[in-house]
Amino acid sequence: MTRDVDLLITGGTVVTMDEERRLLPSGWVAISGNRIVAVGSGDAPDSVWRPKRRIDATGMVVMPGLVSCHGHACNSLVRGMAEDRPLHEWLTEVLWPAMSHAGPDEVYRGALLSAVEMLRSGVTCFADMWTEVPSTARAVEQVGLRALLAYNLRDFGDPEKTTVELGRAVRAWRECDGTGDGRVRVGLGPHSIYACTAGMLGRARELATEHGLLLQIHVSETRREFEQSVEQHGVSPIAYLERMGFLGPDVIAAHVVWLGDGDLETLKQREVSVAHCVASNLKLGSGIASVRDYRNAGVAVGVGTDGPASNNSLDILADLKIAALLHKGVGRVPKEMPAADVVAMATADGASVLGLGDELGRLAPGRLADLILVDATGAHFTPFHPHDPNQVYAHLVYSAKSTDVRTVVVDGRIRMLDGAFVGLDEKAIIEGAQRASSRILVAAGLLPASGH
Ligand SMILES: [Zn+2]
Structure with missing residues (x-):
């Protein structure tokens, strides 16, 4: 029986952080609404899942936000x-x-x-x-x-x-x-x-x-x-x-x-x-x-x-x-x-x-769908051996950079996709903050009034 889901993320190295700290070298995550429905390894069978949207996570680590x-x-x-x-x-x-x-x-x-x-x-x-x-x-x-x-x-x-x-x-x-x-x-x-x-x-x-x-x-x-x-x-x-x-x-x-x-x-x-x-x-x-x-x-x-x-x-x-x-x-x-x-x-x-231990922080069925995709193909991430969990964790702590975070899903919604924000004007946000900063720093006498 096929099951409709909103989002299916496939082909990545899934770092579940679940109770057993399972690491799935070629895994998938199925999401419906704002919850994770299932997490598995190998191919996500088309006979089981009918997603509205797919994300190919090949070359990525998929982990909790x-x-x-x-x-x-x-x-x-x-x-x-x-x-x-x-x-x-x-x-x-x-x-x-x-x-x-x-x-x-x-x-x-x-x-x-x-x-x-x-x-x-x-x-x-x-x-x-x-x-x-x-x-x-x-x-x-x-x-x-x-x-x-x-x-x-x-x-x-x-x-x-x-x-x-x-x-x-x-x-x-x-x-x-x-x-x-x-x-x-x-x-x-x-x-x-x-x-x-x-x-x-x-x-x-x-x-x-x-x-x-x-x-x-x-x-x-x-x-x-x-x-x-x-x-x-x-x-x-x-x-x-x-x-x-x-x-x-x-x-x-x-x-x-x-x-x-x-x-x-x-x-x-x-x-x-x-x-x-x-x-x-x-x-x-x-x-x-x-x-x-x-x-x-x-x-x-x-x-x-x-x-x-x-x-x-x-x-x-x-x-x-x-x-x-x-x-x-x-x-x-x-x-x-x-x-x-x-x-x-x-x-x-x-x-x-944060009192959300039962809801967040692990990729497991029933949990809120907050997860990120981290690019594991950069020079600083190489060699990458997803069958060696210790190496994957070590890469995340010692080698990964924030710029490796490519895709972000919060509450089941894609907020950043391959480095691009969805529905947000980053430039305008940065400019607005720059102006607000100048206003308060000038008012506090920490910056000269001219030139801002
Ligand atoms: Zn503080």
Whole structure:
């Protein structure tokens, strides 16, 4: 009996990232609506499948779309403007002052630019933290990505701000959650323990529990944050959050570079997920997260690009290579962080971190159809031996470049086909972001008014 499907992708090396990490040297993926119907190896028999559309993936790796677990998309407007500084200076002297001039339109333009960059880099789902959630949601809808947008809560000790910001967060959630055909989910993003009062953190925890929202927070990013916490609260940032009952399986902790005694045990016990932002941590000189220890302890770890102003790129494949090399080198243990595990951090594990472990991150029947085709024919990808899984994973971590991502499918829809966007004017998006960036940087006094 033949079965109608919307899309059939054939002839590629299918890296499923499923429970058994099956790799199908000549495989196919059948998609109906926004779900994967079947995955198989060998020829997809015409007697079984009658697709509306076919994609020939010969010479390609077919794999789950990449997941970035932490970032600030609209910060692309400030890319390259705050260099060679530690986090605190970077935030208070450049990023926050510049972005305070970004209204809804500028945030939209910046998020749109990042969404396009992510699409080109094979990122199909990302976690974001910013205040103008509707603007970012609009960009996500337009580009066709999937996202978890956390309303960025900050009150800096001002109780009036606590109430106002929490009200805005709830409105953003009501307005945007479930938009983009369900691809946009909204959560809460209390910025950090140094930008939020205990009252705000406590209220965010209550709201998250009441409405089933995910919480994203920067935790123990710098030594300064760690030492300040010990000074002000008598304990590490993680112990402080634990003491107030904030931590739980719905918490995505970004960075987690500095740990105190017992903190790892707390993360494990509370089933907190970690977004490892390796490039950002290195660039801001924040330090190196003990990701090998987290993984060995069974803590879920995904990779986050962080914002484009602290990376300065959203190319998550580049970050995977940095992560693998760094942790092998620092630990002097070449066996650690095997390539297949590193790929998992940006696929199946990343999906789990974002609470989508049952829906995303693996190519398997019933899963959402988010997948990418990566060209395996370039000089830097050669030799390519699809019957050797270790080599395929190694190529994806160490040799692949974002420009190898040729085709991107999100929610069953083709958003990029052989390097060309479907229904998006990339040039206009880039020009719009360029103008928005000039506007806010001039307004903040970071660029001269003339010549822009
Ligand atoms: Zn961040």
